[in-house]
Amino acid sequence: MTVLATAGHVDHGKSTFVNFITGQETDRLKEEKTRGLTINLGYTYFEFKNKIISIVDVPGHVDYFKNTVAGFANVDGIIFCIDSVQGWSNQSEEHFQAISNLKITNIFFVLTKTDLLDTSIDRGFLEKKLNSNKLINYTIEEFSYKTSDLRMFQKKIVDFFKSDTLENPNSLWIDRSFTKDGIGKVVTGTASMAFDLNKIYLARTNKILEVKEIRNTENIVKNTTTTSRIAISLKKSIQDEIGRGDLLTNEIVFSGKYIFAITDKHASKFNKKGSNRLFIGTKNQIVEKLEVVNISEKNLIFMKLPNNLPILENQKILIQNLVSNDFMGGKIAFATNNNNLVKKFFKEIRKTESINLEKAFTLLPENLIENSRDYISIGNKYLSKDHLESIVEKINENIKTINSVGVNNYFYNEFFLEHNYLDELINKIDGFNVINNQLIIDKNIDVDLDVYQNIINQISDDLSVKYVDINKFDRQSVKKLFMSEYLYRVDKNIIIGKEHVSKLVDILKKLPDVFDVSEFKEESNLSRKFAIPYLEFLDKYLYTSKIDSSGKRKKLV
Secondary structure, three states: OEEEEEEOOOOOOHHHHHHHHHOOOOOOOHHHHHHOOOOOOEEEEEEEOOEEEEEEEOOOOHHHHHHHHHOOOOOOEEEEEEEOOOOOOHHHHHHHHHHHHOOOOEEEEEEEOHHHOOOOOOOHHHHHHHHOOOOOEEEEEEOOOOOOOHHHHHHHHHHHOOOOOOOOOOEEEEEEEEEEOOOEEEEEEEEOOOOOOOOOEEOOOOEEOOEEEEEEOOEEOOOOOOOEEEEEEEOOOOOOOOOOOOEEEOOOOEEEEEEEEEEOHHHHHOOOOOOEEEEEOOEEEEEOEEEEEEEOOEEEEEEEEEEEEEEOOOOEEEEEEOOOOOEEEEEEEEEEOOHHHHHHHHHHHHHOOEOOHHHHHOOEOHHHOOOOOOEEEEOOEEEEHHHHHHHHHHHHHOHHHHHHHOHHHHHHHHOOOOHHHHHHHHHOOOOEEEEOOEEEEOOOOOOOHHHHHHHHHHHOOOOOOOOOOHHHOOHHHHHHHHHOOOEEEEEOOEEEEHHHHHHHHHHHHHOOOEEOHHHHHHHHOOOHHHHHHHHHHHHHOOOEEEOOOOOOEEEOO
């Protein structure tokens, strides 16, 4: 199947041409029939010599432009209608700019209403416009509803769109949702060539969709190898709010309100003043903040959105300035909710006109890396070897700080790493391990970390630790854990790990420089059974110093 969308100014004959080549009307709403214009998206198809061409008929009126762009999601190409009497008009240009910036390059131009012309058609303006854009693959055909040959036009369309060449990520953006008697909830959309029908996630919840059946035209389908229009019948357990703008995909995706995207160099001319709207798939949102920054041969777009948006890397986007009606297209790099990353990004762009991506982001998606650099892979992201060295240096300088705030928090705030990338990064660094959110340094003692983890699991995470009989573990392994200061003995019944020591230090930081036992008990929420032994332990390791017989102590940290 090949999926096409129409385009063109209102009343330039889009729906008429679609009716001609398919024999079906796409205007379904009563208002559409009354007013004679398309308001919502319409869907139909035709077959020619075992080839199916599916068509999304979009509105041409400026008031329904959001619906128009939704119809372009994941399509293979465009049938662009131009009234041969009126010529190129306002929405012709608006649709053309949207299509060009979305990098939809296969366009079948149809000059409509040729029977109303008294003179020959002037193609000069259109050909000059198209020839200046070398990326566009196009043809121009003349059409009259009265005299044109149906099979000839069907053949021309099939021949022009010979192959599905667009590379869209595995996605289906829902464009219609309805309930059908005897079937239940149904959603439809244009599935990309890479979309797998066997394991579908609703990106908004990252839960697998419960599907009854999937249809392509009138047929039940199990898989597809091309871009396809499909209808998915859902099981009753699916919530009713699923609808247009929801993303279906084959993987768990991240949702963020800060979006970074890549665009062409010429985007620096985009007028960002005033309100801007982001179009992505069949969804759109007003952009709260927009920046375009130079990065070598391309530009990087930063957007702050009012709401979290689930995204796929390399998803095509379109940004429209609602004041100047300028357009800018691009591809998603990644999304985040990390405020510290955003602060670092703006700190970098204040320093220079062209930012250092590695300093700004740490981990880079594939579409942002420089081929000339050495990188290592961390999950589906990349880290330069140079930057890894600077990370190791910073870790070595801040071990105590890292363990006081916790490894997850430190790496998220300092290196902008989501927790799911942390373990793999630490595994790339010799001499470090993470246990219970603490960074453990290998002091050249061959410690058994499995034994350590088993002991810690039995002790518990909080300071009200349980008694654990260490004699049931290998004696030499336990001895090395104490020697390397992985484990500490507080008294005969209390054994703790490094992470417990960090928690005790955190409690001390909240106390006054001189404090008594009751203040320590209140801050730590510990009974006397634990409070006194811990205070004696802190004295022993020079975190505190006992200053009188009443138990008052002075902080040494």
